[in-house]
Amino acid sequence: MTSAIAITSLTKRFGRHTVLDGIDLAVETGRVVGLIGPNGAGKTTTMRTLVDIVRPTSGTVRVLGVDPRTGGAAQRRRIGYLPGELAMDSRQTARSVLAHYAALDGASGAPARIVELAARLGLDLDRPARALSKGNKQKVGVIQAFAHDPELLVLDEPTSGLDPLVQQEFLRIVREARDAGRTVLLSSHVISEIAHVADEVAVLREGRVVARSSIAALRAAAPREVRVRVDPAHHDALLRRIAAVPGLELARRRADDPEGGASGTLSGEIGAFVAALSGLAVRDLVVQEPDLERAVLAYYGPERAVGDGSAP
Numbered sequence: 001m002t003s004a005i006a007i008t009s010l011t012k013r014f015g016r017h018t019v020l021d022g023i024d025l026a027v028e029t030g031r032v033v034g035l036i037g038p039n040g041a042g043k044t045t046t047m048r049t050l051v052d053i054v055r056p057t058s059g060t061v062r063v064l065g066v067d068p069r070t071g072g073a074a075q076r077r078r079i080g081y082l083p084g085e086l087a088m089d090s091r092q093t094a095r096s097v098l099a100h101y102a103a104l105d106g107a108s109g110a111p112a113r114i115v116e117l118a119a120r121l122g123l124d125l126d127r128p129a130r131a132l133s134k135g136n137k138q139k140v141g142v143i144q145a146f147a148h149d150p151e152l153l154v155l156d157e158p159t160s161g162l163d164p165l166v167q168q169e170f171l172r173i174v175r176e177a178r179d180a181g182r183t184v185l186l187s188s189h190v191i192s193e194i195a196h197v198a199d200e201v202a203v204l205r206e207g208r209v210v211a212r213s214s215i216a217a218l219r220a221a222a223p224r225e226v227r228v229r230v231d232p233a234h235h236d237a238l239l240r241r242i243a244a245v246p247g248l249e250l251a252r253r254r255a256d257d258p259e260g261g262a263s264g265t266l267s268g269e270i271g272a273f274v275a276a277l278s279g280l281a282v283r284d285l286v287v288q289e290p291d292l293e294r295a296v297l298a299y300y301g302p303e304r305a306v307g308d309g310s311a312p
């Protein structure tokens with residue numbers, strides 16, 4: 001596997017403020033990787049180094065095998081970049097703005113693709129760009145990034161401002177790009193927004209990559225709420241058995257519960273929990289979706305993890 005993005009020991013200082021503090025990040029060709037992190041973690045700055053908007057203080061960055069500082073226009077054609085903050089105050093229609101971008105990229109066949117993407121995302125191309133709502137401006141940015149079918153997409157908070165239905169369509173467009181062999185790096189504050197499309201996530205905190213995981217592994221380790229109710233005659237047995245389940249933290253364990261219930265938070269494998277219920281007269285069972293946000297928050301820092309993780 002080759003790396004579409006290879007970042008090694010990347011640091012960036014603005015004056016005395018160290019914003020990126022030794023980032024190592026490789027993204028293999030054909031993968032969709034999410035960059036997650038709290039405000040100010042360095043996601044935007046990292047992405048800007050890939051498109052030569054920000055230049056590293058030290059370290060190396062290679063994008064599609066090329067140093068962004070030397071890539072020029074030929075390199076720009078190979079990348080679709082959605083900036084985090086879109087400046088779009090043109091009186092021109094969205095169609096003209098996009099045609100302008102396409103001409104800059106020198107992409108052929110883009111107009112038909114622009115029309116197709118606009119229809120899928122529900123964007124009226126004939127409205128002046130500056131009169132568009134925040135979400136509709138974001139759609140222009142997304143179309144601009146995808147229209148020339150680039151090898152690599154670098155998308156800074158692409159779902160921001162998009163309503164849930166449009167987000168779903170956007171995620172389909174990302175999946176199609178991946179299926180066509182493209183590579184995607186996208187950032188978000190909210191992992192649930194990108195978990196359905198990303199293969200892996202890198203968690204950034206204070207200018208460092210503090211965790212790297214496949215979505216599948218994150219999901220397997222993430223905490224989930226469980227609640228079970230058994231025939232009261234089996235309640236003692238239930239409490240005894242689930243006390244031994246690894247990763248299960250019981251919230252309610254009243255031995256005399258007339259409802260025969262127990263609940264808690266299960267982190268990790270569910271197999272032992274399910275096995276513990278075998279042979280018991282189960283009356284009700286609720287197993288919630290793994291909470292990916294909580295799994296990621298654990299990496300954000302002790303203050304955040306305790307505050308968010310222990311909330312009732």
Ligand SMILES: Nc1ncnc2c1ncn2[C@@H]1O[C@H](COP(=O)(O)OP(=O)(O)OP(=O)(O)O)[C@@H](O)[C@H]1O
Nearest residue numbers: 014017019037038039040041042043044045046084
């Ligand atoms: N041009 C600049 N000059 C000085 N400081 C900067 C500059 N650009 C970014 N920073 C600082 O770098 C830090 C990281 O910012 P960055 O935008 O990369 O974080 P982020 O993870 O994208 O945050 P957010 O989720 O809030 O968008 C912040 O403290 C920010 O103030």
